[in-house]
Amino acid sequence: MSEAQIWDEIAAHYDDIARVFGTGYPAVRARLARDVSGGRVLEVAAGTGQFTLDLARLADRLVAVDISPAMVGRLRDVLASAGVGDVEVAVGSAYELAVRDQAFDVVFCAGALQIMEAPTRALVEFRRVLRPGGLLIAPTFLHASGGSDVPSGPRVSPSATSAAGGPAAVEGRGGRAPGLTQTLFDLDGLVALVAAAGFDVVDAEEIPGRVPIGYVTARRPDAVALT
Secondary structure, three states, X not given: OOHHHHHHHHHHHHHHHHHHHOOOHHHHHHHHHHHOOOOEEEEEOXXXXXXXXXXXXXXOEEEEEEOOHHHHHHHHHHHHHOOOOOEEEEEOEOOEOOOOOOOEEEEEEOOOHHHOOOHHHHHHHHXXXXXXXXXXXXXXXXXXXXXXXXXXXXXXXXXXXXXXXXXXXXXXXXHOOOXXXXXXXXXXXXXXXXXXXXXXXXXXXXXXXXXXXXEEEEEOOOOOOOO
């Protein structure tokens, strides 16, 4: 089953899942209001719109993509119900974004790096579509944090690398980490992954929650070689 098909199956229940695990989302929204002020914003892995309405209020232009057609359909319904008609919504993969180089001032990707099979590949793609000096905002669940009450197994060492060039996935139930999680991050491991993808990390903090969230902001350097 493909990644898109998995999330298509989950889409109908995704809001319930987000209510259980997204106890740190209000704090993320508060930080978004601080960090995003106008500009061209790309939301990757938008899901059913946990942050899309907030971003629509903050951005001059917002494009929201998700790999799951079912998620995108539900997101369109959410936006229509809220009377928001100026958000561009599309099916799209974090690994191959159908946008030109340096097209955005901000890339926002929440709760997704830990479920990606190749998070480094996604980060390099985010870097490609950001203008020089552009801002990446990547709130990511920290299953290996000491503050998590969800069993997760051993921590991810920032020095542990996979073939994709990022922290190695830690084996869990069913050969993977719990649920759909591919990589068990702590905050240091998340920061190391972002930096290794060619970003200058600006700030990183751990937001408490049932599963803590690593709220990481980073900038694309003014001059960097894309790989």
